[in-house]
Amino acid sequence: MTTKPSAQAARAEYARRINRVLNYIDAHIDQPLDGAHLADIANFSRFHFHRIFAAWMGETLGSYAQRRRLEKAALRLACGSHETVLETALATGFQSGEAFARAFKLKFGCTPSAWRDSTPQRLKAQAAAIGQPTGGQESNPDQVFGNLHQEGEGVFGESGGSYRPMDEIAMEVRIIDLPKARVAYQRLIGPYGPAIGEFWRAAIAPWMHSNGLGDQTCYGIGYDDPSITPVDKCRYDACVEVPAHFVAGGQVDTQVLPGGRYAVAAFKGKTEGLANAWTWLTREWMPSSGLQCDDRPCFERFSAATAFDVRTGEFSCDICIPVRAL
Template sequence: MNRVLNHIDAHLDQPLDGAQLADIANFSRFHFHRIFAASMGETLGSYAQRRRLEKAAFRLSCGTPETVLETALATGFQSGEAFARAFKLKFGCTPSAWRATTLERLKAQAAAIGQPPGSQQSNPDQVFGNPHQAGEREFGESDGSYRPADDFAMDVRIIDLPKARVAYQRLIGPYGPAIGEFWRGVMAPWMHSHGLSDQTCYGIGYDDPSLTPANKCRYDACVEVPAQFVASGQADIQTLPGGRYAVARFKGKPEQIANAWMWLTREWMPSSGLQCDDRPCFEMFSAPTVIDPRTGEFNCEICIPVRAL
């Protein structure tokens, strides 16, 4: 089913064929729609429509110069009128109004939850270590405020990252403490049992929790694997696409990662002459060095896919 979801996300601008999706999942074509609905809690059509609208809302919030019609076509709608109707039904405003109120909406979200919209909200500081070593805050908590650029004037490199073949396990559900628990209780033991504890790790949050219902948010805990590696158990294999990325090194307290993401996406990006691409954002880190055992600080590289305006 994860392969089906990945395929849908990669082809939101195209018609989706149920028979092809059933073949991707190795499910019976006759039963696929029922299996999908039982697994995801919504029909295939509802899921695809929701993802198209969520993707469109994200694109409209990125400050790109594309028109509303271009956004509509890029997310699988056949006309601007059909897109506008569906968008207003879901979000209560027109696409143009959504774009115009982006800054106010993001400030309100940051004040309410202390997390940057679109960020993974993952917690590498607690992935492989004692969950109490970084202080009293549990993963996902912050002080509820956003501090502007002076606190997070990070050095940002624009580099080409290679493709990465990764084994991953997926968590579907609310972002927050569950992600740290997933790494510690599921992914890290699996990595250890397969001799992968020294490999590069990636945390990929696909959904914006301000747009996607919490119980439908998707997060992949990934570890890089060699070409001949065969996944087992609940793990599967995928390839991260690589390409041009804006990369910033983060080292600090866990509650500060939210402000780092906010600075990068809402302050650095608009002034960079670049725009966010459709490839996934992620946090990249090395398992052995992710935690500073002396301070409890964690290290990761925040990676945002970019392309020219």
């Protein structure tokens, strides 16, 4: 006799399957996306998959894929790439420049070329807004972590902080090759900010310790730009490096973070300063580096055992940005 899974276990399994589909879509955004194949990836009925996806994600599969294509295109245009608008369109799954331009203007209210040209002004406005009160702090994409052994207030640095001018920030940036990393992860979908710290503290830290992973390398991956993606759709993965024999279960799944060339900057300071560091790297350092971002995810990498200094309240991590030549 089989045992019926609990409602919580069933939801965890649904989350794992849907996340595999979301990961696949991002990895194949330049290709046609077949619903039947995506249903097979999720191991759901082909007949019911579209209904399941829409109920779970709050948008249809077609709407989700179109949104992700446009968001990825907006990021490519903003990263200072020398590719043409047509090349951006084809790289994000559009069949023609005309179709891309129409869809882009409908979503963002301007042409792709105008979006790219206005990037410096948009980044400046975003930087100036850091630390301004927004209620839920939805404009602050801090990715935070604290001492797993620490209890109490202030561990995750949840205040928004205040903006510092970019010329006050100086970070040493190394261009290095990072190996692939097999990680176990749990995904949070919703606004960045304090919710991420609570996610690590309430869900990830206890899970790590119960599985003997308290000393492993961790990765925080924010996939979306809140100025482009609706804040309630932003995706964040809390990742922990695991050995090859590790078997995932519950809400936890595994994935492989791609290796390759990254720009890596060591951050040390209050967690509210992370947003300033990210802004400096993307607004100041990247345009003068002779490099550009590619489509691999950016992340923060840190040691769970040593990331947080209890004496100083400082957080240490490597900010890692995937790069390629212009």
